[in-house]
Amino acid sequence: MGTLFKNGTIITASDMVKADMLVEGSTISVIGRDINPEGHEVVDCTGKYLMPGGIDVHTHLELPFGGTVSNDDFDTGHKAAAFGGTTAHIDFVIQPKGGSLHDGLNTWRKKASVAQIDYGFHLAVTDLRPEVLDEIPSLVQEGVTSLKLFMAYKNVFQVDDATLFKTMEVAAKHGMIVMVHAENGDVEASLTPRLLAEGKTAPYDHYLSRPREIEGEATNRATVMSGMTGCPLYVVHVTCEPAVQAIQRGRAAGIPVMGESCTQYFFLTAKKHLGAPGFEGAKYICSPPIRTEHDHGVLWQAIRDGSLQHVSTDHCNFWFEGGKGPWQDWMQKYNGGNWVEYEAQDPSYRRPGKELGKGNFAKIPNGMPGLEERMMVMWEHGVNKGRLSPQKFVELMCTNPAKIFGMYPKKGTLSVGADADIVVWDPNHKHVLSVETTHMRTDYIVYEGMEVTGKPVKVYQRGIKLVDGEQWLGHNGGGQFIHRHPNAPVL
Numbered sequence: 001m002g003t004l005f006k007n008g009t010i011i012t013a014s015d016m017v018k019a020d021m022l023v024e025g026s027t028i029s030v031i032g033r034d035i036n037p038e039g040h041e042v043v044d045c046t047g048k049y050l051m052p053g054g055i056d057v058h059t060h061l062e063l064p065f066g067g068t069v070s071n072d073d074f075d076t077g078h079k080a081a082a083f084g085g086t087t088a089h090i091d092f093v094i095q096p097k098g099g100s101l102h103d104g105l106n107t108w109r110k111k112a113s114v115a116q117i118d119y120g121f122h123l124a125v126t127d128l129r130p131e132v133l134d135e136i137p138s139l140v141q142e143g144v145t146s147l148k149l150f151m152a153y154k155n156v157f158q159v160d161d162a163t164l165f166k167t168m169e170v171a172a173k174h175g176m177i178v179m180v181h182a183e184n185g186d187v188e189a190s191l192t193p194r195l196l197a198e199g200k201t202a203p204y205d206h207y208l209s210r211p212r213e214i215e216g217e218a219t220n221r222a223t224v225m226s227g228m229t230g231c232p233l234y235v236v237h238v239t240c241e242p243a244v245q246a247i248q249r250g251r252a253a254g255i256p257v258m259g260e261s262c263t264q265y266f267f268l269t270a271k272k273h274l275g276a277p278g279f280e281g282a283k284y285i286c287s288p289p290i291r292t293e294h295d296h297g298v299l300w301q302a303i304r305d306g307s308l309q310h311v312s313t314d315h316c317n318f319w320f321e322g323g324k325g326p327w328q329d330w331m332q333k334y335n336g337g338n339w340v341e342y343e344a345q346d347p348s349y350r351r352p353g354k355e356l357g358k359g360n361f362a363k364i365p366n367g368m369p370g371l372e373e374r375m376m377v378m379w380e381h382g383v384n385k386g387r388l389s390p391q392k393f394v395e396l397m398c399t400n401p402a403k404i405f406g407m408y409p410k411k412g413t414l415s416v417g418a419d420a421d422i423v424v425w426d427p428n429h430k431h432v433l434s435v436e437t438t439h440m441r442t443d444y445i446v447y448e449g450m451e452v453t454g455k456p457v458k459v460y461q462r463g464i465k466l467v468d469g470e471q472w473l474g475h476n477g478g479g480q481f482i483h484r485h486p487n488a489p490v491l
């Protein structure tokens, strides 16, 4: 007995056709007209679209950062993702300073033991000692085919150019892809203390510490190295015109450079959101910062014309008002414990959040929630507003990330033999996004009050139903690690 999705409209990156789809076991077995329903469970999809499960290749679940830990973990983050139509993501493993890449990998594997949806790992290299360079090729056997390097966050994650260059040489040799956070961290580290000394400490001043030029410069620098080493490069969270132009110049010259932007960079502006009264702007702090309406237009054009290939979230959420509860007492009592453990004992407690940076923007934990809303927000403002065809939407949200990161065609499309990761999308479902109805672990969302038409009403992973309306049917440990393959195509 299988599950038969009947009378729906199947959308892939190339087609939009009315057809039935049969799932047997964990994969799609038949796509065709008038499939005989006998012996199968029938899901009536009249008036609905069937899309591949969304893929988000940029998330930070349970990330220790900025003196605290990001809120959503592989349990809460996964549920929220699936309610929003995302069934697979790739999270960033951080190599501990002084430790090995596998030390980081082991830590993240423990976090993922509660996984509800499928996940992969990128490895963020923070400390490239000679033995770590030698360790890189072994990651491929583990199904980890992408490395990330930070050109920003000086004295935290930032690597120098020699590290970036050498990593690219090794990655190229082993069919891996290198990702960069492209901002010139040295310039940022010069601007920030100057601003603070001038009394410019508010959330908006974070924006002044990270001008678009330093993003454009770093993007260009990494692109040049990609050209010299032949290593495929993927620039994460591209926000602005100078960075898009650097990628376009590289691509025009035949350099294997690709990139993504994230949902928030299409909607939020520094002026309105970071410049909101009081400390409100802290909600929207991320790096690189949100920019201007002009940059929004540049990004829409860049995803339309293929200069950028994916829209992810960089989901890394912190309480706006965290730090509530008697944690100071507890930290004293349990020296060496952590907030995550404490919350398990007292769920009413909130770990520290954005309030850490009151009076000093440099101490505001960077990041915001968005994992759940990505598909709905981009559908509303992409497809419903006529900027993207439904096929282009699927290409950006599902297919391209699967191809670039070595998961295709198992993930990222609806075809015979593919994993039955299926979103049943109701294109007529009108609703208003709100923190009141989100599944993310957060006390705010950045699209509060946005009206959207189109929503996942049923979500399946490998043939198993995870979401049915407001009902959650998945379970901890149900999500599987995605073993990705090297030598993925450059799009």
Ligand SMILES: [Zn+2]
Pocket: 058, 059, 060, 314, 316
């Ligand atoms: Zn990130």
